[in-house]
Amino acid sequence: MEKNILTNNHIMTQRQLAELAVQAKSKALPTYSKFHVGAALLAESGKVYQGANIENSSYSLTICAERTAVFQAILDGERKFKAIAIASDADDFCPPCGACRQVLFELCGKEIDVVMTNKNGEIKSMKLSELLPFSFGEEHLR
Ligand code: THU
Numbered sequence: 001m002e003k004n005i006l007t008n009n010h011i012m013t014q015r016q017l018a019e020l021a022v023q024a025k026s027k028a029l030p031t032y033s034k035f036h037v038g039a040a041l042l043a044e045s046g047k048v049y050q051g052a053n054i055e056n057s058s059y060s061l062t063i064c065a066e067r068t069a070v071f072q073a074i075l076d077g078e079r080k081f082k083a084i085a086i087a088s089d090a091d092d093f094c095p096p097c098g099a100c101r102q103v104l105f106e107l108c109g110k111e112i113d114v115v116m117t118n119k120n121g122e123i124k125s126m127k128l129s130e131l132l133p134f135s136f137g138e139e140h141l142r
Contacts (some may be wrong), residue, residue, distance in 0.1 A: 003125060005083045005113065009046035014085070014109050015050040017042055018117040019131045021065075021085035024050035028065065030129045033044070037094060039065035040110070041073055044080035049073040073127055083113040093124045101132040110135065 003014045004116065017040050025038030032055050039051040051069025053060040066084060073081070088094035093116035096104060102113065110129040117123050 003113075007042060007044050007082055012042060012048075013107055014083070014115045014123055017048065017085040018087060018115055018121075018123055020048055020050060021087035022071075024065065025044065025087050025089070026052075028052035029054045032059065032062075034058070035091055037065040039069040040085045041069040041074070042082045042084070043073055043078040044082055044133040045078060047076075047078070049075075049076070049078070053067075055078075056086040064097060064100050066096050067103055070103055071127075072081060074107060081112050082096050083115055084108065085115040085117065087117045089119050091120070093120060093122075095131065098134070101126055101128065105132050105135050106137060 006012050017079040020040035021038045024040055025036045030036050030053055037053045049069045051065045052066045085092050092130045105128060111124050112128050114128055114131060115123060115125045115134045
């Protein structure tokens with residue numbers, strides 16, 4: 001049974017969001033790893049922000065698909081989010097890396113659904129709070 005994601009304006013299925021992540025994957029620039037990743041971030045406004053990984057010959061300057069989507073949404077004025085889908089061409093589901101988990105926690109909140117889809121179109125969904133328990137946040141700086 002496909003899970004629905006509710007926003008202010010409409011209902012979207014996890015599969016629909018996953019398909020937008022698959023579509024975004026075609027925009028990736030994985031020059032060195034050849035590992036294409038796409039992301040689709042659903043804001044509470046109902047708008048979806050797509051992202052893809054962009055690599056650099058100075059490897060550490062590479063940016064993941066998830067963060068390109070989050071930063072675009074933030075620059076568009078979005079502050080509340082429901083879910084992010086992540087797609088790759090791998091057999092396994094592609095979970096967000098540690099750096100992306102921290103950015104998602106800080107900017108999207110621990111309650112968002114992280115919807116992963118593999119090359120066969122299977123879907124696995126987890127809460128960000130499951131992926132990043134006992135997280136460091138702004139309250140630790142007070
Ligand atoms: N990558 C992502 O874009 N998202 C993930 O969740 C995992 C890794 C990218 C970074 C790099 O361009 C490539 O995948 C290989 O690590």
